[in-house]
Amino acid sequence: MPGSDRSRRFPWLAWAGAAWIALLVITALLAPVLPLRDPSAKGIRTGEVGRFESPGWNAWFGGARQGEDQLARVVAGIRPALVLGLVVTLLGALLGGVLGVAAGYLRGRLDRLAVGFIDAALAFPVLVLVIAARAAFGASLVVIIAIFTAASIAPYARLVRGATLTLAERDFVVAARAMGATRRRILWRELAPNLALPLFSFACLGFAVVILTEGGLSFLGLSVHELTWGQLIAEGAGEIRHHPHVALIPATVMFLTVMAFNLVGDGLGQLGGRRRPVTVQRQRTGPPSPDAPGPLPAPLSIRNLSTVLHTATGDVMAVDDVSLEVAAAEVVGLVGESGSGKTMILRSIVGAFPVADVSRNGSVEVDGVDVLRGRAEDVQRTLGTAVGMISQNPLTALNPVRRIEHQLTEPMTVHGGLTRAAARRRALELLDQVGLTDGARRLRSYPHELSGGMRQRVTIAVALANHPSLLLADEPTTALDVTIQEQIVTLLARLQDERTMAMVFVTHDLALLGEIADTICVVYGGQIVERAPAAELFRHPRHRYTVALLASRPDPAAPSHTPLAVIPGHPPVPRPDDRGCRFAPRCPAATAQCREERPPEVVDGTHHVRCWHPRGDDEPA
Amino acid sequence: MSRPESPPLIEVEDLVVSYPAGRARRVQAVSGVSLAIASGETLGLVGESGCGKSTLARAILRLVRAEHGRVLLAGDDPLDERRLRRRVQMIFQDPVSSLNPARRVADIVAEGLEIWGTDAGGSGGRSEIVERVLHAVGLDPETFGARRPHELSGGQAQRVCLARALAIRPEMLVLDEPVSALDVSVQAQILNLLERLKAEFGLTMLFVSHDLSVVRAISDRVLVMYLGRVCEVAPVDELFRRARHPYTRALMASVPGKPFGVPPASRLIEGEPPSPIDPPSGCRFRTRCPRADQRCADVAPDAIAVGEGHLVACHHPVDPEESHDDRAR
Ligand SMILES: Nc1ncnc2c1ncn2[C@@H]1O[C@H](COP(=O)(O)OP(=O)(O)OP(=O)(O)O)[C@@H](O)[C@H]1O
Numbered sequence: 001m002p003g004s005d006r007s008r009r010f011p012w013l014a015w016a017g018a019a020w021i022a023l024l025v026i027t028a029l030l031a032p033v034l035p036l037r038d039p040s041a042k043g044i045r046t047g048e049v050g051r052f053e054s055p056g057w058n059a060w061f062g063g064a065r066q067g068e069d070q071l072a073r074v075v076a077g078i079r080p081a082l083v084l085g086l087v088v089t090l091l092g093a094l095l096g097g098v099l100g101v102a103a104g105y106l107r108g109r110l111d112r113l114a115v116g117f118i119d120a121a122l123a124f125p126v127l128v129l130v131i132a133a134r135a136a137f138g139a140s141l142v143v144i145i146a147i148f149t150a151a152s153i154a155p156y157a158r159l160v161r162g163a164t165l166t167l168a169e170r171d172f173v174v175a176a177r178a179m180g181a182t183r184r185r186i187l188w189r190e191l192a193p194n195l196a197l198p199l200f201s202f203a204c205l206g207f208a209v210v211i212l213t214e215g216g217l218s219f220l221g222l223s224v225h226e227l228t229w230g231q232l233i234a235e236g237a238g239e240i241r242h243h244p245h246v247a248l249i250p251a252t253v254m255f256l257t258v259m260a261f262n263l264v265g266d267g268l269g270q271l272g273g274r275r276r277p278v279t280v281q282r283q284r285t286g287p288p289s290p291d292a293p294g295p296l297p298a299p300l301s302i303r304n305l306s307t308v309l310h311t312a313t314g315d316v317m318a319v320d321d322v323s324l325e326v327a328a329a330e331v332v333g334l335v336g337e338s339g340s341g342k343t344m345i346l347r348s349i350v351g352a353f354p355v356a357d358v359s360r361n362g363s364v365e366v367d368g369v370d371v372l373r374g375r376a377e378d379v380q381r382t383l384g385t386a387v388g389m390i391s392q393n394p395l396t397a398l399n400p401v402r403r404i405e406h407q408l409t410e411p412m413t414v415h416g417g418l419t420r421a422a423a424r425r426r427a428l429e430l431l432d433q434v435g436l437t438d439g440a441r442r443l444r445s446y447p448h449e450l451s452g453g454m455r456q457r458v459t460i461a462v463a464l465a466n467h468p469s470l471l472l473a474d475e476p477t478t479a480l481d482v483t484i485q486e487q488i489v490t491l492l493a494r495l496q497d498e499r500t501m502a503m504v505f506v507t508h509d510l511a512l513l514g515e516i517a518d519t520i521c522v523v524y525g526g527q528i529v530e531r532a533p534a535a536e537l538f539r540h541p542r543h544r545y546t547v548a549l550l551a552s553r554p555d556p557a558a559p560s561h562t563p564l565a566v567i568p569g570h571p572p573v574p575r576p577d578d579r580g581c582r583f584a585p586r587c588p589a590a591t592a593q594c595r596e597e598r599p600p601e602v603v604d605g606t607h608h609v610r611c612w613h614p615r616g617d618d619e620p621a
Numbered sequence: 622m623s624r625p626e627s628p629p630l631i632e633v634e635d636l637v638v639s640y641p642a643g644r645a646r647r648v649q650a651v652s653g654v655s656l657a658i659a660s661g662e663t664l665g666l667v668g669e670s671g672c673g674k675s676t677l678a679r680a681i682l683r684l685v686r687a688e689h690g691r692v693l694l695a696g697d698d699p700l701d702e703r704r705l706r707r708r709v710q711m712i713f714q715d716p717v718s719s720l721n722p723a724r725r726v727a728d729i730v731a732e733g734l735e736i737w738g739t740d741a742g743g744s745g746g747r748s749e750i751v752e753r754v755l756h757a758v759g760l761d762p763e764t765f766g767a768r769r770p771h772e773l774s775g776g777q778a779q780r781v782c783l784a785r786a787l788a789i790r791p792e793m794l795v796l797d798e799p800v801s802a803l804d805v806s807v808q809a810q811i812l813n814l815l816e817r818l819k820a821e822f823g824l825t826m827l828f829v830s831h832d833l834s835v836v837r838a839i840s841d842r843v844l845v846m847y848l849g850r851v852c853e854v855a856p857v858d859e860l861f862r863r864a865r866h867p868y869t870r871a872l873m874a875s876v877p878g879k880p881f882g883v884p885p886a887s888r889l890i891e892g893e894p895p896s897p898i899d900p901p902s903g904c905r906f907r908t909r910c911p912r913a914d915q916r917c918a919d920v921a922p923d924a925i926a927v928g929e930g931h932l933v934a935c936h937h938p939v940d941p942e943e944s945h946d947d948r949a950r
Pocket residue numbers: 640641648649650668669670671672673674675676677831897
């Protein structure tokens with residue numbers, strides 16, 4: 001989708017972190033010209049700062065044991081902290097990065113050597129190394145840098161190797177190879193730009209670790225002789241009871257710095273698309289629609305349903321004024337292109353959304369229970385027992401680490417109130433009904449041990465477990481091969497018929513609906529633009545989009561190489577403030593009225609259409 | 622094994638490709654496939670997932686290594702795989718992910734020119750060539766040149782992929798499910814574009830797809846694969862009118878709406894494809910074939926000619942007269 005990446009913004013907290021780092025750098029650079037005291041001058045001798053003087057106007061950060069000015073000392077500590085961090089990070093990232101790319105891209109023996117090195121290095125106790133090195137070479141900055149660098153190569157190498165391995169399998173790298181690109185070119189033009197961001201993000205986190213580790217070493221008296229924050233903290237620690245400011249102020253500065261690098265690193269990581277899971281769901285529901293439900297509750301009754309997703313790229317009108325009634329034993333098909341809103345109609349029924357902030361208006365009733373406004377327990381029970389759901393991808397719909405038996409019996413014991421033994425008996429029956437032989441063995445299997453078609457049969461069994469009166473099937477066969485699709489559609493039609501279930505079947509394949517649906521709804525831009533009995537829809541399509549959709553599929557009767565009728569442009573992202581008909585930019589019959597005013601719903605018996613100028617029967621389809 | 626009229630641009634001889642499958646075992650994704658594609662011809666390649674279509678396509682470009690067999694380009698075996706890739710270009714199923722997210726459309730399209738030099742693109746400087754191919758695929762260079770891949774719709778991204786491939790004037794395109802990831806309304810746009818580009822650039826195409834209707838619309842000849850082997854090859858009209866292999870018929874019968882006038886597949890075929898790690902003996906289709914007998918289990922069928930350019934690998938091919946109920950349904 002165009003512009004969908006705007007959500008990857010640099011978060012403001014990361015900006016705050018960057019600002020703090022900038023402040024440190026500027027202060028360190030300007031330190032010689034700033035009106036600061038000599039950090040090594042003893043205040044008790046010069047008389048400028050008192051012993052353990054409290055922070056105040058005279059000395060902003062207070063004084064230390066011998067009256068040293070703490071502000072001057074903290075500022076003096078910036079330089080070693082940043083130099084150490086920067087040098088170690090640069091060297092580590094460079095060496096580790098080169099090793100990681102080489103291992104991940106060239107593979108083979110080099111990769112095996114690198115992996116061996118990385119594993120060994122990660123297991124190596126750094127502290128032991130530090131103590132040994134200090135004993136042997138003394139504690140100069142160079143020694144500390146060398147040790148830290150040696151220790152950081154392995155984590156960088158591991159990160160970069162992993163990223164390179166996944167990138168190298170991505171289509172665009174394969175495409176570059178297929179173009180005849182050389183290895184060097186692929187490394188520089190294809191891999192490096194995409195590795196830069198994660199590496200940079202990781203380096204910021206690494207920077208923080210270096211500063212923190214140095215502090216720890218100082219505390220143990222193992223660090224350099226220079227004045228570092230770690231030493232200030234170590235020095236003040238002894239006075240923490242009576243003069244806490246001596247240790248706390250440098251500790252706070254160090255904490256803020258570590259935090260700042262972490263925030264910037266996280267921010268960069270998000271920029272690179274590391275998504276955070278949605279945790280909080282805020283759902284707003286508008287007032288009930290005025291018309292009251294009919295006398296006999298239908299398995300599904302949707303009235304004037306609108307669903308708006310509040311996303312980072314603006315509000316999306318995923319469902320726009322949809323009304324739909326599904327009677328017992330009826331199969332309603334929803335057909336539309338990707339992004340048309342067909343899945344969102346289903347999700348609005350069960351209230352599961354991909355984004356955190358959603359508004360729903362109108363009413364949705366399942367077996368007479370208002371699932372938008374009903375009591376939470378009622379809604380949960382209704383959705384848990386009266387509705388069965390089958391999703392597009394049978395692999396992700398099942399939990400990969402649990403046996404089929406658990407996944408199949410759980411809905412029966414939790415919502416259906418069956419005992420374990422009864423649930424197991426029913427599970428075997430269900431597997432038999434969905435055409436899986438050898439049920440006892442299947443119950444013991446894990447999902448990955450089954451083929452795609454078998455997995456989809458299992459998800460159908462799960463959906464049927466509690467005798468639902470309504471089955472919601474979202475592209476149940478799209479991930480399957482045509483021959484398997486035929487088997488699954490035949491199975492669904494049989495089960496639906498035997499159990500007089502209502503079913504909503506979502507797909508992008510109109511022809512498939514011709515095989516299974518009683519009624520077909522064509523969805524475009526969040527709206528049901530046309531609804532009619534299946535045969536009627538194929539014979540007399542009225543909405544201009546339906547007509548175009550039917551015409552754009554290759555005609556099996558026409559000779560090959562016949563040019564296809566095309567719909568120009570591509571489907572829109574529906575917005576709440578759209579005016580007129582959303583198909584207007586692509587419609588051959590559009591008029592000024594279509595662009596300005598929402599088309600009315602024209603009803604002709606069982607045939608509903610939202611169009612200003614529906615196709616007449618005399619026009620060619 | 623198929624015999625096109627004009628001299629073949631690409632010939633594949635007895636190709637075998639396998640992947641490691643853990644514990645020192647290998648799975649044969651392509652088991653001895655031969656085919657030829659004439660210059661200027663579109664060969665459609667159909668089959669179900671995992672039958673080895675993509676592997677075959679990639680092996681032609683040497684993106685995967687063949688264990689046995691060879692690929693000839695215009696009669697000779699190009700030892701230099703980079704030279705082969707200069708003349709044969711590939712288009713992938715997922716157009717957005719086959720574009721480098723960090724680069725702009727104009728740079729992506731110029732990629733081949735950077736690799737092969739501007740001369741590869743015909744007359745004009747680099748930016749002229751980029752503009753020319755973007756126009757050819759129906760994108761306005763002004764609007765799209767500076768965009769990045771995530772700012773494109775699927776159809777637009779697939780057009781960019783085509784422009785990138787065409788910039789160095791290849792003789793052939795290998796297209797692996799080029800419209801499967803696209804919306805129905807956009808599929809027709811890309812299919813028409815492919816037909817136009819084929820004429821304009823004089824291209825030869827290998828068109829891989831699982832969608833029979835699409836393959837029928839765009840191909841001159843069609844090859845049907847099952848579990849790494851060729852089942853049937855025929856000119857497109859012959860195949861759709863007189864399919865002889867039981868698997869081809871089962872595939873046609875599974876298409877929703879029964880547009881090819883074959884009785885429902887459930888009467889023809891049962892169960893699921895076996896694992897390619899452990900394929901059945903003899904004919905690989907025999908575990909699902911309604912006509913299978915002992916001979917099918919013992920002997921792998923050879924391809925036999927049953928018509929002009931029509932080959933079938935089956936011991937008991939279906940009588941063409943019984944195969945289609947004349948669209949009367
Ligand atoms: N990189 C790989 N490593 C191991 N096995 C593979 C690999 N790629 C493909 N395979 C296996 O090779 C066989 C053929 O795969 P291929 O991708 O060629 O099938 P396909 O017909 O293109 O299927 P689809 O329509 O799903 O893309 C399958 O069994 C598949 O699991």
